Structures are given as C-alpha cells and as structure tokens.
Amino acid sequence: MERSPSTSARLRLALRMLARDWRAGELRVLAAALVVAVASVTSVAFFADRVSQALVRDAHQLLGADLVMVSDHAWDPVMRKAIVEHGLRDAEAWNFISMVRAGDAQQAQGEGPRNQLAGVKAVSAGYPLRGRLRTAPKPGAPDAPAAEGPARGTVWIEERLVSALGAPVGTRVRVGRSTFTVAAVLTLEPERSASFFNIAPRLMMNLDDVAATGLIQPGSRVRYYLYAAGARPALAEFEAWAKKRLGRGQRIDTLEDGRPRVRESIDRAQRFLGLTALLAAVLAGVAVALGTRRFVERHLDGCAVMRCLGAGQGQLLALYATEFTLLGLAACALGSALGFAAQGVIAGTLADLLRAELPPPTLWPALRGFLVGMVLLLGFALPPLVQLKNVPALRVMRREAGAPKVSAAASYALGLGLLAILLVWQAGDVELGLTIVGGFAGAVLLYALIAWGALGLLSSGAIARRLGARSPALRYGLANLRRHTRANAVQVASLALGLTAVLLLSFTRNDLVDAWRRAAPPDAPNRFVLGIQPDQLEAVKAFFAEQGIAVPDLYPMVRGRLTAVNGVAVDGKDYAGERAKRLVERAFNLSYAQTLPSHNQLAAGRWWPRGQGVPRELSVEEGIARTLGWKLGDALTFSVGSDSFTARITSLRRLRWDSMKVNFFVMAPPQLLSNYAASFVTAFHLAEGREVAMNALAAQFPNLTVVDVGAAVRQAQAVIDQLITAVQFVFLFALGAGVLVLYSALVATEDERRREAALMRVVGASRRHVTGSQRVEFLAMGVLAGALATAGAAALGQLLARRVFELDLPPSAMLLVVGPLAGLALLSLNAWLSSRKVLRASPALTLREET
Amino acid sequence: MLGAAKAVPAAAMATMDANQRMIETTTVLEARGIGKTVKSGDRDLVILRDIDLAVTQGDAVAVIGASGSGKSTLLAILAGLDQPSTGQVRIDGADLSALDEDARAELRGRAVGFVFQSFQLLPALTALENVMLPLEIAGDPAAEDAARAMLERVGLAERLQHYPKHLSGGEQQRVALARAFVVRPKLLLADEPTGSLDAESGAGVIQLIFDLNRESGTTLVMVTHDESLAQRCKRIVRLAAGRIVA
C-alpha cells in the first residue's frame, strides 16, 4: 500500500475532516467569530475605500484650484501677476457678507421690500480653475455645469435666497447701490466648506461689478482669494516664491493642508468606525482562542487514536492546519460578502454627510478582510492546534498520559503580536494600535488576576471552613472552586470580557449617544448678532423683550492681536502647523466677565476672585492652549488699538464649540479690558416662523450683523445623527463578537464539569448534592464576572467619553444594577444548563463517553 | 504439482497448507528483555521485568494476568505506543527503538491493528467514517469501498451512517474490529476487547475476532483476564507482578 499520501489526497482528507467537524458543531462558534470580525473590518474598509476614491476624484474640485491664497486685506496686484508669470492659470474672488434686497417687482405685491443677509462671492473670469459651477433655471429643476461665472450685471443665488427674498430667476435684486438680474439658481460651487460665515446663503456676482455697489469700504470685513492651477513643478515654484512674501493675515491653502471641514468630519467618522470594527476583531480573536481551546480538548482523544492508526505528527498538524485554513478562507469569503453588503448601509446612512456620489468600492478591502481573518485564525488557533500533534498515542490506553501543557502566554503571544501589527496597520498609528492591544491584554490579565485572587481567597482554608460548616453543598462548592482556581479564573476573565463588551455596547453606548445628542440640542442658538455697540445694549435688550424672545446673554468683545508670549515677540513662523500659525496671526476676540460663563468648565487653575484692584489674569480655552503650547502661568501680551497689556494665564477652560453658544478662546477680568472699546455679541434661538423679527432688528439697528447659523446647527445635528447611526451599526458587529465570547466562555468548562459530576454520582452523591455544590461554584463566579464587567464597562465608558467624545458622562446607575445581575443571570443559566445535561445522563454513560 | 493443483481441488488446499507452514516460520513480533520502570514519587516502580516473547505469523497468543499485573503496559510497549526502560521490540523485522515516532506511526498504520476495551471510536464520525479513517490516513483512494465491505463483513451493513453514540457496545466494538482489520494488518493487538461488554455481545465479538483472524491470516495478541477466552488461543502467556510466570 502507498504509505505517503499525495497532496491532493491530504487536501481531500482535510476537506472531509472539516465537513465532519462542522457537522459535529465543533467549528460553528469559531467560524461565526471569524465571519463577524471580517465583516466588521471589511464593511468599514469598503466604505473608506469608496470615500477615499471620491476624495481623490473631487479633491481639486473641493478647493476650486490647485492652490488657494487667502488674505484679510486686498492682495498686492504683484501677487496675481506672479501667478501668470509662473505659467499658471489664475482667478480671483472676494467674499463678504451683505444685505440683499428684493427688487421692485416684489414691492408691487405690497409686502414691502424683503431683506436677507447673503454671503456674497464676487468672482473673476476663469473661476473656478478646477471643478465646475452648476446652475439650474429654477429651484428644484435639474442643474447643469456652467462654463463661466455670472456675467456682468447678473447674479446667481442659492435656492435658500430665492425663497427668502421671493426673487425667482428673471427678477431683480439690490446689492449695495447696484441692481442685478437674477440669472440662475446656483446649485453647486467648489470649496463649499461648512465654515461658519459661508452659512449665509450664497449670492455670486461678477468681480467687476463690486466697485459700483460701494460695499467695499476701508474696514469692511472682506476675504480676498487668489487661485492658481497648473503643472506641479510650476506650482511648487510659485508656492515657494509666494510663501516668502506672505504678510500677516495671509496664507496659502493647498490640497494637503486645506482640507475642508467636510473631509474632517468624514475622517472622524471613519476613525470611529475603524476603531469599532477593530473592537469587534479583537473580541472575535478571544472567541477564536476559546473556541480552538475547546476544539483541541475535544480532539485530544481522536488525535491519539489517529496516531495509533498510523498518522505521523507532521501529518496531523498539516491535517488540522489545512482544515482550519479552509474554514478560515470560507469564513473570510462569507465575512467579506457580508461586509460588502454592510458598507452599502453605512454609505446610505452617511449619504448627506458625503453629498457626492461614491464610486463603487475596489476589491482591496476584501483582501484586508482576509488578512484580518487569517491573522486571527493563525494567531489564536494555530498555537493550541500545535498541541494536538504532541498528543501521545499512549493516551488511548492511559488517559492520564494526557496532553502536553503549553503555557497560555506562549501560545497567545503569537496571536497578540500579529494582532498588534494588524492594529497598528489598521489604525495607521503605532501608539494607538499598541495602546489597544496592550490595553486589551492588560485588561484580560487584570481580570484573570483579580478573579484568581478572589476565588483563591474565597476558597482559602479559613473562609471555606467557616462557610463550609453551614452546609455540605457550600463546602464541596468551595472545594471545587479551590480545585479549579486556574480554569475558573480563565473562565471568569473571559466571561467578564464578553460581558464588558456587551454592557459597554448596550448601556454605556446609549449614555454616550444621549450625552452627545444633548451637546447640540434642538433649541441650540441659531442666530448670532455681532457688532452691538455699548450704547445700544439697553435698546437691543428691550427689542428682544418686545419680540417675546428670551433676552440672551450679551458678551463684550475686544479685538486684540497677540504680540508676545512670556516677553518673546510672536512670529507665526515659530509655530508648527497651519492651524497654530493661523491662530496666532489672526486678531483674537477677547472677552471679559466677572464669573465663569455657565456653559464653560474650569479644567485647570482657578477663576479670578471678585474685585480687588486690577488682576492681571487670563483664562484660556484648553484646546487652543494645547495647540499653541501655552501653560498655566505663561504671560501673554496683547495689543488693542495703540495700547497693549500683559497678563498671566491662571486658568484653562473646557467648552464645547458645537453647542453653538458664544465662546471665547481668551477671557479676562472686567477690570483689565473694560476700558477698551468693545462691541457686544450674542447668540439666541429664533423659533421657526419668527424670521420677520430679524427684519425688524435690521431695520431698527442697521449697524448690526445678524448671522443665521440655523443651517449650520441643522447640518451639525444631521452629521451627528448620521455618525451615530453608522457607528451604532458597526457596533452591532462588536456586540455580536461579545456575545460569541460570552458563549465560548460559558461552554469552556462544560465537558470537565460533566465528567466530574458523573464521578461524584458514581461514588454516591445525590443529584441535589451535585447541583448544590456546582451552584455555589457558579454563584461565586457569576458575581465576580458581573462585578468585573461592570467596573470595566464603567471605566472604559468614562475613558471613551473623556478622550474620544470630549464629554462628561455621569456614571450610569442602570449599569451598576444591570451589570452584576447580568453576570449572575449568565452563570445561573450556565449552572442550570450544565446540571440538566449532567444529571439527565446516567453516570455510567457519561464516564464511558469520556474515558 | 502444477498439474495436480489444476485437476483436484484437494491439491489446492494442500498447497495453501504448505504456504501457511512456510509463513509460520516468520516471526512477526519479537520482544527481548523488556522491562519497564516508572518513577512514582521518589521511588522507582517496576511494572515489567525481563519479558521475552516471540510470536510467529498466524499465531494467537493470550496474555493473561490479574488486574495491575502489567498486561496493558506490555501491550502498549509491543505496539510502540510506549517505550520500554530496557529491552527491544521488533515488529515485522523492524526494531522499534531504531525508529522515530513518525516511523513507528507509519509502521502501526501499515502492520498493526488495535482493539481497545473502551472502543476508541471518534464520536464525531459515523461508523463508516471511523472505519475509513486508517485508510484515509494512508491516502488510500478506495477507502470508502473497502470500509463498506469490512462493515458488511462484521454484520453492520445497516449501520454505516450511525454515530457511535447510537450504537450498542457490541456494535461499537464490531466497528472497532472493522477499523482494525480494514488495513489487513499483520498483527492485531487487543486489550480486553470484551471488558466493557455483556456476556452475549462479548461472545459475538470474540467469535468475530477469531474468524477474521483466520480469514486474513493475522497474528493475534490478546490481553484478557478471562481464562476461558484465553484457552481458545494457541498460546497463553501468564503475567504476574510484571513477570512471565508460564
């Protein structure tokens, strides 16, 4: 007979063994864990792939050019000339806010002129250099790309402005001193970033018409843009040339650093999704490890028999490795298919956030899914599988010959190592990846150590004797605990881990989501009023009262430039990062108050005490302090007009920008700033249908600027809602993985217990005695697992709230009640199930099956 | 001779007899000076001492002795499942101590069949799959047909797709017998094959063992503590406290 089987024969045998083990139900949990892990990772990866394809496709369009230069004062004409001289195409635009009035036609209907603040963008010929403007003949009609910007004498307005002004295409509108014909409805423009002041509905006009409007006066708030596009080397050369000539308040945006906010929020969404997917993968790794352990335990006898029947060690190892690889490949394929379906759901949920049509995904993410699946399988299943080949054939005759013991640390080191590499790769961040793996391994170890210690203590001599005197069940139960300390500690730790995930994903997640939603409630302010003069304060308050609008807080605002930090003159070039440079070069809006604003929180230091001389103190927002490297005790010098002052940072404040309240980076005590010229600013919520009140405000106080941030608020809420939905969807995978871990942990010791119970009954123990003693054991383990999981979920929840969501999360009473109860319920279920199985079977049968 | 063989059936029988006699002279299993000592705490425990045994082709040997006398240990050593502390075992001419573990496994798969007191069927496999297993391990493409035929031979044609837990003890042991004989081993090692069975099914299994043994010319070494069963074998080796006493 041919004794060394061919490769194809081996493969066939592995396939047959796979089918047989599958039929026996030994591989299902394992396969399910892999499918969940791969599906969760690929769903996010497919989605990310589509988004990044779209971003590459639209990147230029988003910016409107290859390079954009922004200034808060008019550009030197030399600059624009230089663009052309470098062989690049050029364009120019000015942005400013202005009141727009409906023209004469509307007056005829007797409604009086309608006004609306609009974000005016005046563009030169050639704009945009990249991407296209799109217009429609009327609101809601299909749009088409436009070859050029608006012709002279005409404007394009956004749909919102059409309805606000009642000015359809063909009617006339007044901007400043000029009148224009509405030539089209503007449906799409490049660089549509959701930046604050862009939120006023857009009116686009020809740059050559601006002078006639008389709107641009010295001191007007205008942003001046220059655009360049062309070949890369020429661009780089021009950028280098221009950089040296930038003045204060001027900057260059390129594709790399000028990422619009839309991109930022998509990035954030992807990071959340990616991390959640990884959580599912890590949990699945635990389920795979537990599942394989059980598989190995159940196959020790079979392997010994096969070695008797002539299987060599290498052959056995190859057989099982092939079997598992085949299983893994099938699970990865299924998981990838599921992930593909799931990414459609994610993309659908985030449709508004994405705005653009996404290209279909490539197949690369599936490859990533296969990699994750195989790493989990090989990392966590292979080490225990290797034990199988070392089973002595003698085990068929002497059961004690047993299996060689391999230390858990050694066998899972491979899995953890591979997982760490995977996480680092997936997170794109070494520190983050290692933190997750380390945190996870640390948590498991901590759980196991605490469980081991607590179980050991509970069953230790003194305590066991005192408790055990009460009932024999208690005594035997505690004796069991002592005998199984190690195995039980592992079981408690894995149970606690699974339960932590489930608790975290059900309770803590809801708390987090609620807290997140509450951060931007529906009655968040939707109007900002700027430029209130001190002598108008009382009149403005009276106006609000008249209109039946709760009088909002009015905050003083003094504009100052940062000139020195700790006596060293400030230069934007000293700061790393565009944001930091921009922050220090821009004028700061300084405010003053005697008390901490109610929606701010003290993060460090102390708030200034009430009235005693002129305290030279400042309170700074935490984030900007971090960005600019400011610490408590640093001395900042600001120039206000021709004057300047220096004060020390004595406190750091934490605040939420997306709360839409008025917030300031830098605040000072009133004594320090009240002598400078201040204007006041406020934010309030204008109920739907009360827009007329704003017209009245504009009429009564023409110098005020009212900004409608309602749209921004709505957008922020929509984005948050979509993010929540998408993240929750991916959470489902992690939840599934958590449940699988729980299940695997529950059945982990089932076989062993069954055998022992049978033995006890053989030596004459009653059913009640057996169940009683097992119940004591399970009870202790359940309480422990529940308590560990509760503590773990609470701690992780806090960590997530602080670090990721930047929220304060009050500890959940519900979690504290449900957590331990869930632990108890699980173990009771386990006790009931196992005692039913154990006691139904006759002892002889159980023992014969087992030996 | 040739002419006679063609003409008369009786002559053919005679030829077979002659062949058998010729084979009988080959030694299939040979043990020399086997001793087994294990460490038990800080004392050495002697389980087997100075065992010499030679079994020739087609022989049937019963190893009999009280419980704990070392029968199973001896069998494990003869099968190469366990290493002796002293002495040497040869199966089919090959010195086990000169072979590595994989070569011993290969030898077992090719030349040795096993029957255990506790059957040792794989619970996740059907009767048919259990019998196919040794052939599959050897890479035999015709495993299924051979296994089917073997199960029919042991009277389990109706039980092919049954799992061990749905078979009676006697049926399980017959599946184990089919699995042992399906590779046509030179040597069958049986450790108390009826130990877990009631008298009736035990008798059936024993009858089957002797029948199969005769049909396939296998050499049989059977451990038992049943005197009447031992009497049916050609030779009896008595073991007491790790020594051969008769």
Ligand SMILES: Nc1ncnc2c1ncn2[C@@H]1O[C@H](COP(=O)(O)OP(=O)(O)O)[C@@H](O)[C@H]1O
């Ligand atoms: N590896 C071992 N370690 C300790 N004692 C052993 C070992 N192997 C066998 N024994 C002991 O040797 C004696 C003989 O065992 P065994 O061969 O199973 O006897 P039998 O099969 O005749 O009942 C028994 O007392 C058994 O406990």
Ligand SMILES: [Mg+2]
């Ligand atoms: Mg024995």
